[in-house]
Amino acid sequence: MPSLEHQNTMRSGKLKQTLQLALDKTFEDFSVEQFSDCFDRRLAQRHSDFLFDLYSQLSAIVKSHVTDEMDVILFQTSLNEKLKQLDNILSAARAGEENLDVLDADAVARDMRVGLKLREKERLEAMLEQCTTENDSSYQKLQVSRKKAQDSIEKLTTFSEAFDKSLSAMQEK
Numbered sequence: 001m002p003s004l005e006h007q008n009t010m011r012s013g014k015l016k017q018t019l020q021l022a023l024d025k026t027f028e029d030f031s032v033e034q035f036s037d038c039f040d041r042r043l044a045q046r047h048s049d050f051l052f053d054l055y056s057q058l059s060a061i062v063k064s065h066v067t068d069e070m071d072v073i074l075f076q077t078s079l080n081e082k083l084k085q086l087d088n089i090l091s092a093a094r095a096g097e098e099n100l101d102v103l104d105a106d107a108v109a110r111d112m113r114v115g116l117k118l119r120e121k122e123r124l125e126a127m128l129e130q131c132t133t134e135n136d137s138s139y140q141k142l143q144v145s146r147k148k149a150q151d152s153i154e155k156l157t158t159f160s161e162a163f164d165k166s167l168s169a170m171q172e173k
Contacts, residue, residue: 011083012074019070020063027059 032055036044044051074080 009084
């Protein structure tokens with residue numbers, strides 16, 4: 001297989017950089033402590049150095065193999081060539097040689113994030129509306145229950161006063 005390094009373009013470099021960030025995040029989210037939790041607690045405590053070395057070796061191997069596999073995929077699919085052609089087209093468009101309405105990769109990514117954030121905002125607003133509706137309904141029920149409780153207290157107070165008067169009258173006789 002020819003050297004893959006000379007075929008790198010700005011976009012394939014960004015693609016590899018994104019892959020590296022994903023790998024780093026994966027192993028950041030799956031820490032050595034979580035790895036150790038997969039084993040008996042006593043074993044993990046007794047052999048913590050060994051498990052750390054094993055975790056480090058496994059993570060390094062996985063990162064290396066995934067990165068190598070990405071290089072193979074880029075080569076086998078001629079993706080580097082296509083990305084290089086895309087870079088050339090975009091460069092020509094920026095230089096005015098092509099009449100294209102072109103956005104750079106950062107602008108496209110930003111637009112995608114804006115769309116995701118707007119959808120999330122709409123979802124959260126719908127949840128807020130539902131919570132507000134439920135809150136209003138619960139408040140109305142609470143008011144009804146409070147009114148019933150106040151009416152019951154008034155009836156009990158009236159009954160208690162009448163009972164006390166009756167009791168006093170009976171005791172006077």
